[in-house]
Amino acid sequence: MTETTRILQPKPWISGIAPYVPGKSAGADGRPLVKLSANENPLGTGEKARAAFRAAADDLARYPDPGAAALREAIAAKYDLDPARVIYGTGSDELLHLATSAYAGPGDEVLYVRYGFAVYEIAARRVGATPVEAPDCDYATDVDALLAAVTDKTRVVFVANPNNPTGTLSSRADIARLHAGLPADVLFVLDQAYAEYLEADEDDDGLALAETAANVFVTRTFSKIHGLAAERIGWGYASSEVISALHKIRAPFNVTRCGQEAAIAAIGDDDFVNQSRAQNAEWRSWLKAELESLGNHGVRVVPSATNFLLVLFEGKVTAEAMNNALMEAGYIVRWLPSQGLPHALRMTIGTEDETRGLAAAIRAALEG
Numbered sequence: 001m002t003e004t005t006r007i008l009q010p011k012p013w014i015s016g017i018a019p020y021v022p023g024k025s026a027g028a029d030g031r032p033l034v035k036l037s038a039n040e041n042p043l044g045t046g047e048k049a050r051a052a053f054r055a056a057a058d059d060l061a062r063y064p065d066p067g068a069a070a071l072r073e074a075i076a077a078k079y080d081l082d083p084a085r086v087i088y089g090t091g092s093d094e095l096l097h098l099a100t101s102a103y104a105g106p107g108d109e110v111l112y113v114r115y116g117f118a119v120y121e122i123a124a125r126r127v128g129a130t131p132v133e134a135p136d137c138d139y140a141t142d143v144d145a146l147l148a149a150v151t152d153k154t155r156v157v158f159v160a161n162p163n164n165p166t167g168t169l170s171s172r173a174d175i176a177r178l179h180a181g182l183p184a185d186v187l188f189v190l191d192q193a194y195a196e197y198l199e200a201d202e203d204d205d206g207l208a209l210a211e212t213a214a215n216v217f218v219t220r221t222f223s224k225i226h227g228l229a230a231e232r233i234g235w236g237y238a239s240s241e242v243i244s245a246l247h248k249i250r251a252p253f254n255v256t257r258c259g260q261e262a263a264i265a266a267i268g269d270d271d272f273v274n275q276s277r278a279q280n281a282e283w284r285s286w287l288k289a290e291l292e293s294l295g296n297h298g299v300r301v302v303p304s305a306t307n308f309l310l311v312l313f314e315g316k317v318t319a320e321a322m323n324n325a326l327m328e329a330g331y332i333v334r335w336l337p338s339q340g341l342p343h344a345l346r347m348t349i350g351t352e353d354e355t356r357g358l359a360a361a362i363r364a365a366l367e368g
């Protein structure tokens with residue numbers, strides 16, 4: 001009689017996942033550092049959202065509105081959308097996972113560009129689908145390469161526009177061309193986590209595309225410009241067919257009461273959003289110019305439409321050495337060897353003081 005030993009094991013596609021690495025906020029010795037590693041709003045949260053959050057915190061015993069009706073109405077009113085087709089998630093992260101779970105499974109392919117957002121690979125592997133990376137074009141999304149990588153097995157295509165961690169923006173024409181080239185049975189997920197940082201003429205028109213196309217899912221977040229990363233709220237827009245599929249598998253109470261109230265206030269606070277966009281634009285172009293003046297040290301800045309810069313270190317001082325020097329100086333940025341970018345650091349635009357301090361520390365490490 002043979003005895004087989006039975007060992008508890010996760011599914012093989014789960015074992016194959018390399019977990020998401022969040023941005024750090026403290027050095028190895030526990031010393032708090034200026035955190036420029038997670039693309040959070042350096043101005044914090046608007047006063048209106050903070051007040052709404054505090055008011056809602058008096059009533060914690062009851063479940064939140066499972067349909068987030070007031071939040072959907074507020075979002076729909078702001079962007080002239082159908083509130084019935086707005087979905088919400090525990091961060092837009094949840095929505096990216098829902099989209100993959102609903103439309104892909106074992107044997108299917110999930111496609112995105114090299115140097116795409118790290119969650120796409122995890123979302124694909126989590127459902128047993130095969131992640132497929134199309135080549136980039138000098139760190140930017142290459143629409144032709146994506147289209148060339150589409151096969152009969154492709155079920156979901158992810159594009160972040162602008163993209164993280166590269167910061168690059170695809171034009172409205174490129175996004176339209178990509179959508180036009182995709183088969184009708186492929187879900188096109190257009191991740192617009194940084195859309196609110198764009199100038200009006202940079203808008204890729206994704207929401208208008210989602211308004212009419214049956215296979216486009218646009219996602220947004222309250223974590224970035226709205227300064228509500230702690231509350232974990234994202235939203236998305238698609239055809240009613242896509243939205244009803246996603247509702248079947250979202251967690252029943254996936255957005256908290258305080259989060260819903262804070263988000264409603266945040267989306268109505270144009271002053272805070274405009275102030276945040278302007279502050280970011282000013283210090284992003286300042287930091288970019290500072291770093292470009294260090295080009296003789298092999299420093300290169302990838303063009304960015306976001307609240308961060310991807311900076312390449314191709315000279316004597318490597319990205320790893322610079323990362324260590326910056327930590328020594330009290331700044332934590334994002335070194336990305338696990339995303340195929342061992343030669344790059346992603347730096348969130350901070351306050352004026354933080355950005356000036358960061359630039360001085362970089363200069364000192366290169367020239368010192």
Ligand SMILES: *Cc1c(COP(=O)(O)O)cnc(C)c1O
Nearest residue numbers: 091092093160164193221223234
């Ligand atoms: C930050 C980010 C998100 C999601 O953030 P949530 O906090 O989960 O809403 C999604 N996509 C990209 C590209 C991001 O950078």
